[in-house]
Amino acid sequence: MTKQILMIVEDDLSIRKQMKWALAADYEIITVGGRKEALDAAVKGAQVVTLDLGLPPDADGAGEGLLCLKELLRIDPYLKVIIITGNTDKANAHEGISSGAYDYMSKPVDMDELRIVLKRAFHVAEIERENKELKGKAGIDAVFEDILGTSSSMQDIFSLITKVAPTDVPVLITGESGTGKELVARAIHRRSSRKDEPFIAINCGAIPENLLESELFGHEKGAFTGAHALKLGKVELANKGTIFFDEVGELPLQLQVKLLRFLQEQEIERIGGKKTIKVDVRVLAATNRDLEQCIAEGSFREDMYYRLSLIHTKIPPLRERKDDVILCAMAFLQRFAKEHGKSFKGFTTAAVDAIGGYRWPGNVRELENRIKRAVIMAEGKRITDKDLLISLGGDEEVNTDEIVTLKDNREVAEKEFIGRALLRHSGNISRTATELSVSRPTLYDLMKKHGLGSME
Numbered sequence: 001m002t003k004q005i006l007m008i009v010e011d012d013l014s015i016r017k018q019m020k021w022a023l024a025a026d027y028e029i030i031t032v033g034g035r036k037e038a039l040d041a042a043v044k045g046a047q048v049v050t051l052d053l054g055l056p057p058d059a060d061g062a063g064e065g066l067l068c069l070k071e072l073l074r075i076d077p078y079l080k081v082i083i084i085t086g087n088t089d090k091a092n093a094h095e096g097i098s099s100g101a102y103d104y105m106s107k108p109v110d111m112d113e114l115r116i117v118l119k120r121a122f123h124v125a126e127i128e129r130e131n132k133e134l135k136g137k138a139g140i141d142a143v144f145e146d147i148l149g150t151s152s153s154m155q156d157i158f159s160l161i162t163k164v165a166p167t168d169v170p171v172l173i174t175g176e177s178g179t180g181k182e183l184v185a186r187a188i189h190r191r192s193s194r195k196d197e198p199f200i201a202i203n204c205g206a207i208p209e210n211l212l213e214s215e216l217f218g219h220e221k222g223a224f225t226g227a228h229a230l231k232l233g234k235v236e237l238a239n240k241g242t243i244f245f246d247e248v249g250e251l252p253l254q255l256q257v258k259l260l261r262f263l264q265e266q267e268i269e270r271i272g273g274k275k276t277i278k279v280d281v282r283v284l285a286a287t288n289r290d291l292e293q294c295i296a297e298g299s300f301r302e303d304m305y306y307r308l309s310l311i312h313t314k315i316p317p318l319r320e321r322k323d324d325v326i327l328c329a330m331a332f333l334q335r336f337a338k339e340h341g342k343s344f345k346g347f348t349t350a351a352v353d354a355i356g357g358y359r360w361p362g363n364v365r366e367l368e369n370r371i372k373r374a375v376i377m378a379e380g381k382r383i384t385d386k387d388l389l390i391s392l393g394g395d396e397e398v399n400t401d402e403i404v405t406l407k408d409n410r411e412v413a414e415k416e417f418i419g420r421a422l423l424r425h426s427g428n429i430s431r432t433a434t435e436l437s438v439s440r441p442t443l444y445d446l447m448k449k450h451g452l453g454s455m456e
């Protein structure tokens, strides 16, 4: 059997030899003494790396080691890097973990402990590799473009975006207000060959009906009173790029007819224009209305619906994506704390309960806004439920959908338990592991299992 490959990055020759000697029976070992050599060696197939943070020319600091970590992960994001650090600089180790290191250990390294950590690291690397082969990608992406989500419904949406982006088919995106419909539309555009061409969004509900046609198709000079100059419509402006019809359910029937022609023929006419203009525009549309019901009520054309909804994706409300609530809350806290130059330890238990139990009628936008507000207003080290202005009434739901067996029940409880602990500690692995009385590698495994992936 071929041995798994371990890379040891360590500038101290005697430590290097000692580690090699201790581990050579278990692994094929590559030893290097600095960042450049480590990057050169990264192509040799190591799955796990031990990385001394104090590397020359900054042997007393951690800058070179942290840089090495980031560059290694850029080459291979699935590399499991175990940081080895002096006992005194925990802060650097933590920075390493948040940059994507797998774990850290303090010097002098206890070889037995290292063996256990290595074994797990190789195990996790192996599982990820298998996953990658199975699914064509590794593990769960917590961030896709700038869309956060580890729930299975968001993972499905990420995979749909990947599939439809390179094509020209229209995509209809539905979901309640604030669920991220526009974010998804922009992600599709950015991943398409049209990405360097315009993305034009038009909110069909916000423009008065009498101006909408001119907004969409433009007008010739003198087409009507007040048309002093030629004006290009949004469809023409989006030529070669993408047009996003937001709130498409609000489109008046008479304009739907005109739009249908554009959808079918990729042709338009400006108001007052004599000639037909050919365009090449990809169409995306969104609505928070139930279009099938609108069809039944006669306010939306069926043919239009079928044109737009060749691919239809529904973004579920945030309350049905409990993992995403946790992930988004942590990410927004980090983002806004940084923006406002504040630092927090996380959320209080009451705040975690409030976030988990609240219905989030305004979905991700509401969560974003509440956390932004809380960051500005909070006076303590942790965000409280009061900072979030959430007080739970008696009828807030507990999500017990589809919990059938005892095993399922346990899994759900475990996931929620871990998620809550992570939320309380703002995603800090060490503190969460301590609270849950598990080792860091175990916590990583559990997070992986439940898709509570890190947000970095």
Ligand SMILES: Nc1ncnc2c1ncn2[C@@H]1O[C@H](COP(=O)(O)OP(=O)(O)OP(=O)(O)O)[C@@H](O)[C@H]1O
Pocket (backbone or CB within 6 Å): 146, 147, 148, 149, 175, 176, 177, 178, 179, 180, 181, 182, 183, 184, 288, 328, 364, 365, 368
């Ligand atoms: N999954 C997500 N990850 C990160 N941010 C998100 C996510 N979903 C939504 N947001 C944020 O929430 C806000 C609302 O998103 P967006 O405008 O895309 O929603 P929408 O569905 O178009 O809402 P509306 O129906 O009200 O127009 C934005 O600030 C967006 O960045």
Ligand SMILES: [Mg+2]
Pocket (backbone or CB within 6 Å): 181, 182, 246
């Ligand atoms: Mg929108």
